[in-house]
Amino acid sequence: MLAQLMRKSASWMVLWDDRLLEIARKEGHVSPKTAEDSGYVHISNAQISRRCSKLADHGLLRRLPNGVYTITQKGEAYLEGELNADKLTEENGNGDTAEA
Incomplete structure (x- = not known):
């Protein structure tokens, strides 16, 4: 039996955030289009x-x-259930700073 994937979202996240991350992973990028x-x-x-x-x-x-x-990489780890998004802090937008 496969283990159920359990993502650890943050209080600032909404339902659509997971979908946007999934699109970015599947398509190689995401934009409004x-x-x-x-x-x-x-x-x-x-x-x-x-x-x-x-x-x-x-x-x-x-x-x-x-x-x-x-x-x-953090986005990938979140989708895999390996990262608790509630532990992330706001950063410069380039994925360059560490978790809190």
């Missing part, structure tokens, strides 16, 4: 941008030019 095209996220482009920015602020995504984000 790729999230909308996935049919997997049902929020506005402005909300997608805000959530991606928040995920980058906590090191789960990395900002690239033109509103595009890629998943970081």
Whole structure:
């Protein structure tokens, strides 16, 4: 029997954050366009941008030019249930600082 994956989200996270991280992992990046095209996220482009920015602020995504984000090692670890997102602090958006 497979062990159930248990992600440890943070109080600042919302349901869509997991979906955005999953899209970033699957597609190699996430932006409002790729999230909308996935049919997997049902929020506005402005909300997608805000959530991606928040995920980058906590090191789960990395900002690239033109509103595009890629998943970081921390983002991968979170999706695998290996990282407690509640322990992350806001950082510079590049995934460069350590956990709190």
